Amino acid sequence: METKPNPKTPLKNVDDKKKVGEKKSEEDRIVSDKISENPMSRHLNRKRKIIWFNPPYNSAVKSNIGKRFLSLVEKHFPKRHRFSKIFNRNTIKLSYSCSANMKSVISSHNKSILKSNNDTASKMCNCRDKSNCPLNGQCQQEAVIYKATVKTSDDAVKEYIGCSEPPFKQRFANHTQSFNKAAHKNSTRLSQYVWDLKDQSAIFSIKWDIQARSSKYKCGTGKCDLCLAEKLSILKSNPDVSLNKRSEIANKCRHKNK
């Protein structure tokens, strides 16, 4: 069986492929050694393994921690030291960890609110029959927290809170599918409830409305306002009528996997 060539490495002939195989086995050798041994190594550009030191930031500290820290590294791991290849100025980096300051928190909040206002003005609904829109002419809204209220003929009310990053209508289509296809019966707590009602052949109606608006997850920010808003809505909902599980509050953000 032929080994799959590394897509990052342009391979010219069979010999080169063999060399790649060799290199994988001697991964922990030092890059400089490899370059001298093998001319193909230049193309590999293996990432340096960097150890980060993240002391928390404190404005009261006046001493130059970075300089002192790196001089300690040099002092205790000199060139002749057997660990100097692991611990040296090239492999150890220093960075302050600090939370965003008030100004950046406020400005990002304002920015997201102003941006979502512009977005909502441009697209609202694309239903052919506006009177049949699931969300009263707002089905194209993105990054919303929605609430589904299920009412049965004997006045039992249940609520389900969810969030949708793409336009609500896409999420709505998925929900509708889960109500109709038995294979998707357990996809949400709402669909489970709807199927329970169907099994009891109860008459029910579902009303959808927007509970809150948020902003989409932006890569690199590390926080998801949409999930946070959804969890807040679940927390604020009445536990007697809510279909959401309390454990949903601990769920990991799904939007970060982009």
Ligand SMILES: [Zn+2]
């Ligand atoms: Zn619509």
Ligand SMILES: [Zn+2]
């Ligand atoms: Zn999220």
